Amino acid sequence: MSFVRDAHGRWSVSEVTNQSTGYCPDASSWPAVAAALERAGIGHPGGFTHEFVFRWCPECAELNVVRERVFVCALCDAELEP
Incomplete structure (x- = not known):
């Protein structure tokens, strides 16, 4: 803030x-x-x-900030929940 x-x-x-x-x-x-x-x-x-939109990766458990509506883990490329 x-x-x-x-x-x-x-x-x-x-x-x-x-x-x-x-x-x-x-x-x-x-x-x-x-x-x-x-x-x-x-x-x-x-x-x-x-x-910001956050998603936890179901594969590697990494926290992701979703950018440009691309729901893919930045670390392991696993699909994230939309």
């Missing part, structure tokens, strides 16, 4: 992504993120500014 403060001293988030290779949150987690920011009184952009 990138936090900024406006001229009135209010905090807001200018960028938010779901890129977390430990937790691997799905893009559908945005409502929970928005609710937490709103409870804290922090403005937000209304959605993830960059959304």
